[in-house]
Amino acid sequence: MNQILSVTGAFKKYGAVTALRGANLSVNAGEVHAICGDNGAGKSTLIKLIAGVETPDAGTIEVRGTPVSFGDPQDALAAGIATIHQDLGLAPAMAIYQNIYLGSELSVRLAGIRVLQKRAMMRGAREILAKMNSVMTDMTKPVEALSGGQRQAVAIARALRWNAEIIIMDEPTAALGVRETKEVVRLINELRNRGATVLLISHNMADVIAVADRATILKGGRAVTSLSLDGVSADALAKMIMDGADDIEEA
Amino acid sequence: MKQLVAKYGTALSGLALFVVFLLFARNFASPANLLTVLKQASFLAIFACGFTFALLTSELDLSFASIASLAAVMVGWLLHSDTSWLIAVAAGLAVGTIGGLLNGLLVTAIKVPSLIATLGTASIATGTAFMVTGGVAFVGRWDASFLALARGKVLGIPFLIIIMFAIVAISWFVTRLTPLGVHMQATGEAEGAAHRAGIATKRMKLLGLTLSGAAAGAAAVLLVANLSSAAPQMAGDFLLNAIAAVLLGMTMFDPGRPNIAGSFVGALILAILANGLVLFGAPYYLQDIMLGVIVIGSVGVSASVLKKAAFSV
Numbered sequence: 001m002n003q004i005l006s007v008t009g010a011f012k013k014y015g016a017v018t019a020l021r022g023a024n025l026s027v028n029a030g031e032v033h034a035i036c037g038d039n040g041a042g043k044s045t046l047i048k049l050i051a052g053v054e055t056p057d058a059g060t061i062e063v064r065g066t067p068v069s070f071g072d073p074q075d076a077l078a079a080g081i082a083t084i085h086q087d088l089g090l091a092p093a094m095a096i097y098q099n100i101y102l103g104s105e106l107s108v109r110l111a112g113i114r115v116l117q118k119r120a121m122m123r124g125a126r127e128i129l130a131k132m133n134s135v136m137t138d139m140t141k142p143v144e145a146l147s148g149g150q151r152q153a154v155a156i157a158r159a160l161r162w163n164a165e166i167i168i169m170d171e172p173t174a175a176l177g178v179r180e181t182k183e184v185v186r187l188i189n190e191l192r193n194r195g196a197t198v199l200l201i202s203h204n205m206a207d208v209i210a211v212a213d214r215a216t217i218l219k220g221g222r223a224v225t226s227l228s229l230d231g232v233s234a235d236a237l238a239k240m241i242m243d244g245a246d247d248i249e250e251a
Numbered sequence: 252m253k254q255l256v257a258k259y260g261t262a263l264s265g266l267a268l269f270v271v272f273l274l275f276a277r278n279f280a281s282p283a284n285l286l287t288v289l290k291q292a293s294f295l296a297i298f299a300c301g302f303t304f305a306l307l308t309s310e311l312d313l314s315f316a317s318i319a320s321l322a323a324v325m326v327g328w329l330l331h332s333d334t335s336w337l338i339a340v341a342a343g344l345a346v347g348t349i350g351g352l353l354n355g356l357l358v359t360a361i362k363v364p365s366l367i368a369t370l371g372t373a374s375i376a377t378g379t380a381f382m383v384t385g386g387v388a389f390v391g392r393w394d395a396s397f398l399a400l401a402r403g404k405v406l407g408i409p410f411l412i413i414i415m416f417a418i419v420a421i422s423w424f425v426t427r428l429t430p431l432g433v434h435m436q437a438t439g440e441a442e443g444a445a446h447r448a449g450i451a452t453k454r455m456k457l458l459g460l461t462l463s464g465a466a467a468g469a470a471a472v473l474l475v476a477n478l479s480s481a482a483p484q485m486a487g488d489f490l491l492n493a494i495a496a497v498l499l500g501m502t503m504f505d506p507g508r509p510n511i512a513g514s515f516v517g518a519l520i521l522a523i524l525a526n527g528l529v530l531f532g533a534p535y536y537l538q539d540i541m542l543g544v545i546v547i548g549s550v551g552v553s554a555s556v557l558k559k560a561a562f563s564v
Contacts, residue, residue, distance in 0.1 A: 103448030
């Protein structure tokens with residue numbers, strides 16, 4: 001498998017707190033890679049570095065073997081990395097299609113003035129959602145009227161429209177019920193089927209086991225292990241997270 | 252059905268009100284009176300368009316009326332010191348635009364909340380207007396070409412009304428049909444999400460407040476041309492009236508959201524109401540009371556419409 005993203009020796013300090021102390025991460029193209037760890041292990045800091053929200057104090061990030069340095073999330077996006085935050089980053093009162101095209105609306109120049117192509121955007125939005133097997137008929141519906149799973153689908157559709165190859169999903173199932181969670185797991189599987197690489201941060205071990213191919217476990221700002229999740233149970237994974245490095249060799 | 256009522260209920264009520272006045276208010280239906288109503292609505296609508304732009308980006312502009320008064324006395328002062336009317340008009344527009352830009356910079360660069368920033372600039376503008384005039388009004392002889400801005404007619408329609416329609420149409424076009432309009436709306440509704448999607452949210456807020464000032468400048472020029480006088484607090488009454496028009500507008504067409512079509516119809520309804528009440532012989536204080544009820548009622552209605560919309564679609 002070829003590596004699409006790697007982080008080597010990442011350090012990050014916030015004042016007196018050292019969030020990351022030499023964390024490593026290696027993600028293969030086309031896999032769903034979970035980042036696990038207890039609170040304070042450094043998961044969200046590591047993700048922030050990859051998403052371009054923060055810059056590392058030391059360490060390197062490589063995308064497809066090329067070292068990158070992100071000043072802001074737009075840089076990360078240009079490198080093909082999109083982040084779906086826990087709050088999804090959607091405008092609740094705006095329409096589905098407006099959210100999918102937010103900030104990169106389709107328009108045509110008429111006498112020098114950019115005019116929106118609403119029909120084309122609605123059609124495009126419907127197509128992207130259909131590729132995810134997510135059926136929504138009325139593209140003018142506000143996002144706040146959708147279910148949690150559907151909202152997640154809209155956020156993913158936007159990431160896909162940005163041509164992101166690596167999609168970071170931060171706690172996508174945290175606030176969802178059983179049915180909604182199933183829908184999100186299905187969406188993540190769809191993403192993998194389409195060849196996208198997914199970085200998944202989740203506290204829910206059952207979700208991680210259900211959908212991820214591999215996991216990297218963080219503890220105290222360091223990656224203690226990376227392992228394939230084939231045949232690993234949720235309980236075993238939870239134990240590894242709590243025990244940290246102790247069981248690496250056996251795992 | 253519910254959706255139709257939510258979208259068009261207010262506009263239809265306004266139409267009903269108009270018909271009642273046509274039938275029962277003496278002289279309301281005379282062409283001269285209808286023209287007066289439309290002229291009054293024109294000033295309101297221009298101010299309201301500006302306020303709509305600011306509110307669309309989720310910023311309040313409480314200074315537009317004071318800035319308009321300052322722009323008006325600037326126009327009066329220049330015309331009375333024998334400056335060309337073109338320069339006076341340009342100066343009036345510039346005072347409005349610069350005032351709005353200043354508001355925008357206070358809000359985006361110095362991070363003063365718009366409620367406070369515009370209250371402050373309103374007071375500064377009022378003070379400056381008194382300074383320019385020494386407290387008196389500019390009246391007397393005015394350049395005929397200047398007065399024609401408001402009073403001149405094309406095919407029997409006053410310029411004032413044509414200019415108002417042009418401003419409303421352009422504003423509607425920008426907010427509904429251009430990426431800029433969507434970006435302003437997204438900035439107002441979900442600033443964080445809009446910013447993360449690459450929208451220059453600060454610039455949108457700056458633009459919203461600047462346009463509010465620019466509209467106030469335009470309205471001021473037309474006010475002076477229409478009344479052939481310029482006084483330091485001449486636009487004061489438009490503050491709450493224009494805000495009421497915008498809030499009333501938020502109960503129409505795109506419920507819960509500032510929208511130009513709504514602001515325009517809101518301005519029409521308020522002008523009709525004010526005129527009709529006078530013709531019905533209603534006491535002068537009733538207007539203020541009605542205005543307060545409309546401001547509070549509109550916000551109440553659009554808030555509840557918004558809540559329902561979220562769950563019923």
